[in-house]
Amino acid sequence: MxxxxxxxxxxxxxxxxxxxxxxxxxxxxxxxxxxxxxxxxxxxxxxxxxxxxxxxxxxxxxxxxxxxxxxxxxxxxxNTHNSSNIIHIIESYKSNLDKMYSYIDEKQIIDFISEFPNSRVFTIGMGNSSLPAQQLTYFLFSTGLWSSTIMDSVQLKYLENCLSKDDLLIFFSVSGSVGSYKEIIEYCKENNIRTAMVTMNDSEYLKKSVTYYFLLPMLSIYNPNNNKNFHRIDNRSIFNIFIEILISFYTPQ
CATH class of the missing domain: 1.10.10.10 (Winged helix-like DNA-binding domain superfamily/Winged helix DNA-binding domain)
Known part of the structure; x- marks a missing residue:
């Protein structure tokens, strides 16, 4: 990175x-x-x-x-500062889509999807990351699978009181914030509860701490022409594409 x-x-x-x-x-x-x-x-x-x-x-x-x-x-x-806004944004998305070929492992996706039918699935995302978490829940509902989305820190704090070994927790986080999720991830690790992290942060801690780790390419901040304010291209579309790929491998039982 x-x-x-x-x-x-x-x-x-x-x-x-x-x-x-x-x-x-x-x-x-x-x-x-x-x-x-x-x-x-x-x-x-x-x-x-x-x-x-x-x-x-x-x-x-x-x-x-x-x-x-x-x-x-x-x-x-x-050429970071020389292209127009339109070219920069479109090229950023195109570049990231090309990168996704090397980021996504089909065997890992298939292994992960096989967990869904026998699991109680929780999709977890805070702030902007709550939207892809909700999106995955909607997709799972459409295939006949139960899921629940956790979107705030209070829900997350008390979630461990409700968990069992049949559960699967799927976290969406651009930054892979260890501060936000470390406590629940450590709890799940200690109690053999499966977890997955979908993130743009190449974190050694997360790789070792979750059951499934999916790293996706990051869309960068850039400086729009004639503008002193920096623009961060929204990464949720990359999450949504990943979700589309994920669900395409699932066949309802």
Whole structure:
């Protein structure tokens, strides 16, 4: 995952000050590439701690690792700021759809789908991720399978009181937020309750902690022409395409 994709993954979790720093980096990544942290902070007019905090929040070991990652990325994506909004958005979707061929494992999908008929399925998503969670529930209903969607932190907090070994929990999260889901995932792991995570975050913790892990390609933040506000392309469409693929493999019993 390149640095701009990582910014996209964690963007909603950043503070206002951290988002300001991220926006400056996206608009002018060369400042980080060409300068040590003190000089870059001076040029951006932010604190060195803000730059370091952003790098670490994105799971880089420090500023230097982030700096080298940006340098590698800039070589591959020289046209990021030159295309029109229309071209950039359409090309972003096209590129991600092409990437999905290599992200999705058909055997894993088939193994996962085989769990559905004998499970009580909970689809889980917070905020914008609640919409694909609901979408999967509707699809399951249409095939005659029961499902329930969990969409807020209060429901999630008390969910473990209702779970059994026949349950299957399916999480949708762009960021794969460990903070939001760690407690329930750990509970399920300890009690042999199956879990699945559908996310854009390439997280080693999640890979080891859930039964099924589905990584999907991320649509990045970009800077619209003649506009100081940065635009995050909506990733829910990628979730919905994944759900379409998932359900296409299910044959009602």
């Amino acid at each position: 390149n640095p701009i994709e990582r910014i996209s993954v964690y963007y909603d979790q950043f503070s206002i000050a951290e988002r300001k720093t991220c926006n400056l980096i996206i608009e002018d990544p060369q400042t980080v590439i060409d300068n040590p942290i003190a000089e870059a902070a001076k040029i951006y007019d932010v604190s060195t701690s803000s730059l370091l905090r952003v790098a670490k929040r994105m799971e880089y070991k420090g500023y230097s690792e982030f700096r080298y990652a940006l340098k590698d990325w800039i070589k591959e994506d020289k």
